[in-house]
Amino acid sequence: MSTHPLALTAAAQDLLFREARTANAFSAEPVGEEQIQAVYDLVKYGPTAFNQSPLRITLVRSAEARERLVKHLAEANRAKTAAAPLTAILSADNEFHEELPQLFPHYPQARDDHFAERPVREESALLNATLQAAYFIVGVRAAGLAAGPMTGMDFTGVRKEFLDDDHTPLMVVNIGRPGENAWYPRAPRLAYDQVVTTV
């Protein structure tokens, strides 16, 4: 491990990365709307291309909606999602360009110059909403909560059930305080030299 000090405090490093873990079990403590607002008000500043900000978040709160979601998840993800205090469906808005004149005021023509074509928008929305999904996971941890992101699901089913043709689901995230036996032992990571090369 490098000994070079980061500007970020050790406590914050632990909160966001070193001690934070993907939770598979949660306590019964509810997650309030104001907590998700605080998370959003932080992570909305994370960078995206042209500030396009294509991430959309569907909070699954009602028992009825949770039941509709769980049936589209992989078997291994059902029980923990049924029991989580709060679950969020993260999706990419393929029509994000409509907001670009508001979001990128120093170049409002970007909407028409760069994003007139739907396939271009879909590719850009996928990349940038996924970046924002990562910021959101970091933000959930910044709130002192645990995140349980999942991609094991029938995406077509989730899309039909909760979204529309303009929104592509990326993942589902359980959110709450970790419960008992919330996670597996920490799995190993790749060494620096397996990941980084210099040219």
Added chain:
Amino acid sequence: MSTHPLALTAAAQDLLFREARTANAFSAEPVGEEQIQAVYDLVKYGPTAFNQSPLRITLVRSAEARERLVKHLAEANRAKTAAAPLTAILSADNEFHEELPQLFPHYPQARDDHFAERPVREESALLNATLQAAYFIVGVRAAGLAAGPMTGMDFTGVRKEFLDDDHTPLMVVNIGRPGENAWYPRAPRLAYDQVVTTV
């Protein structure tokens, strides 16, 4: 703005999100290998599906390599990249499954059960390496540095020049201390109600 307190300190919120900005100009101060090692040793803990960790990082340090990179960038990204202290090409390793038995020891068969097919791997590597690209941007900021992520480039050209068929380029990131007039005024963000719905 929400007034709900986050667990993360205000100083850390500022460092990573509120005050951090995408830099378009950098000081001459170099970025050392040990700084990138410290960033990696932090953000390697960010979650990915099956801990697949598909992000790969190519650090462009030599003048010769920088010249080869700049010619594939969009015109607007050339001068600032030519002058940045350090530039990283972030890519997704579509053959990440070879490391899965090491990375996901409690289910080593995941490699064959889930990732035998290349198109499945490509889709998964794209999503998960993009999550890791966001963690990396956050990590650069955690080191007290500014990041300048860019997707304006000839991706096919960058791939041929620096990567291979097994690696898909995602973005290029300039890294350094911000220079003079390093950024545009902060652009507006979407309101909470434009992004979040509850069901």
